[in-house]
Amino acid sequence: MQGKIIKGIAGFYYVHVAESGIYECKAKGSFRNQKVKPLVGDDVRLEVLNEEEKKGNIEEILPRKNQLIRPAVANVDQALMIFSAAKPRPNFNLLDRFLILMEYQQVPVVVCFNKQDLAAEEELAVLEQTYRSAGYEVRFTSAAREEGLGEIRALLKGKTSTVAGPSGVGKSSLINLLVPEAEMETGNISRKIERGKHTTRHSELFALEEGGFIFDTPGFSSIYLPDMEKEELGTYFPEFARYEPKCRFQGCAHIHEPGCGVKEALEAGEISPIRYENYKLLYEELKEKRRY
Numbered sequence: 001m002q003g004k005i006i007k008g009i010a011g012f013y014y015v016h017v018a019e020s021g022i023y024e025c026k027a028k029g030s031f032r033n034q035k036v037k038p039l040v041g042d043d044v045r046l047e048v049l050n051e052e053e054k055k056g057n058i059e060e061i062l063p064r065k066n067q068l069i070r071p072a073v074a075n076v077d078q079a080l081m082i083f084s085a086a087k088p089r090p091n092f093n094l095l096d097r098f099l100i101l102m103e104y105q106q107v108p109v110v111v112c113f114n115k116q117d118l119a120a121e122e123e124l125a126v127l128e129q130t131y132r133s134a135g136y137e138v139r140f141t142s143a144a145r146e147e148g149l150g151e152i153r154a155l156l157k158g159k160t161s162t163v164a165g166p167s168g169v170g171k172s173s174l175i176n177l178l179v180p181e182a183e184m185e186t187g188n189i190s191r192k193i194e195r196g197k198h199t200t201r202h203s204e205l206f207a208l209e210e211g212g213f214i215f216d217t218p219g220f221s222s223i224y225l226p227d228m229e230k231e232e233l234g235t236y237f238p239e240f241a242r243y244e245p246k247c248r249f250q251g252c253a254h255i256h257e258p259g260c261g262v263k264e265a266l267e268a269g270e271i272s273p274i275r276y277e278n279y280k281l282l283y284e285e286l287k288e289k290r291r292y
C-alpha cells in the first residue's frame with residue numbers, strides 16, 4: 001500500500017492512505033540503513049499489520065521531489081503565504097524575507113492577503129500591484145465573510161502546499177474553512193498563549209477534500225535570511241532579472257552604480273518601491289553579517 005506521512009510524533013508516523021484512512025506506523029524498513037529519516041510529506045510504501053487498529057509499518061520512502069529545511073517537510077509543490085491586508089498591516093520586510101527563503105528553496109509562492117474586509121480598495125490595489133509585478137500569484141480573502149475561498153481551493157487542489165504566516169492574520173480561521181476537521185483554535189493570541197497552545201501544537205498535513213494536502217506551520221514573527229553573499233541577493237528578487245541586462249556594470253548591486261537597469265525600472269514605476277527598499281535593507285544586513 002502507498003500513502004503519505006502527515007504527522008510524526010514520538011517515533012510514530014501517521015500515514016494517510018487515500019480511501020482507507022490513517023495508519024499509525026513505525027519505521028522499520030530497510031531504508032533505515034540508508035540513514036534516511038522519514039519526513040512529514042514523504043510518500044511511503046507501508047505494510048498493514050492490523051487493519052482493525054489501523055497499525056502498520058513503513059517499508060520504503062519513495063523518492064522525494066524536494067525537501068525543505070524550513071519548515072521541515074518533503075514533496076512540497078508550493079507555499080501559501082498568508083498575511084492580513086489590515087489589522088495587523090502587512091509587515092513587508094517579513095513577507096519579502098519569506099519570499100526570499102522560498103525562492104532559495106525553489107518553491108513557488110501564492111501570496112494571500114486575508115481580512116480584505118478591513119482594508120480600503122486603494123490599500124488592496126497597492127498590495128496586489130506590489131506582489132503581482134514581482135511575479136507572484138496574489139489572492140485576497142476574508143475568512144470572516146468567507147470570501148475568496150473558491151480561488152484558494154482551486155490553487156490548492158491536488159497539490160501539497162505549506163501554509164505559513166505571522167500570528168493573528170487569520171491563518172487558523174482560513175484553515176478551518178478549508179479543512180473543517182483541522183479544528184484549529186482561533187481568536188485572541190494572548191488567550192491562546194495562556195492556554196499553552198503553542199507548546200503542544202504539532203505541524204501536520206491535512207488532506208483536502210478536493211485532493212491535495214496543506215501543511216500548517218506555526219505562526220512566526222521573524223525570519224533569518226538564508227546564508228548567502230550579498231551579491232546573490234538580487235537573484236532572489238525575480239522581478240530584477242528582466243532589467244539586469246541593462247545595468248552598465250557587470251555584478252551591479254543596484255544601489256549606488258550609475259546606469260543601473262533596476263533603478264531605472266524603479267523610477268519608471270515598473271519595480272515596486274516597497275520591494276526595492278527591502279532589497280536595500282537586506283543587502284545592508286548581509287553586508288554587516290559578513291564583516292564579522
Ligand SMILES: Nc1nc2c(ncn2[C@@H]2O[C@H](COP(=O)(O)OP(=O)(O)OP(=O)(O)O)[C@@H](O)[C@H]2O)c(=O)[nH]1
Binds near residue numbers: 144171172185
Ligand atoms: N475582520 C476579519 N477578522 C478576521 C478575519 N480572519 C480572521 N479574523 C480574526 O482575526 C483574529 C485572528 O485569527 P486567527 O485565525 O486566530 O489567526 P492566526 O493567524 O491563526 O493566529 P495564530 O494562531 O496566533 O497564528 C481572530 O479574532 C479572527 O476572528 C477576516 O477575514 N476578517
Ligand SMILES: [Zn+2]
Binds near residue numbers: 244247253255257261
Ligand atoms: Zn543595477
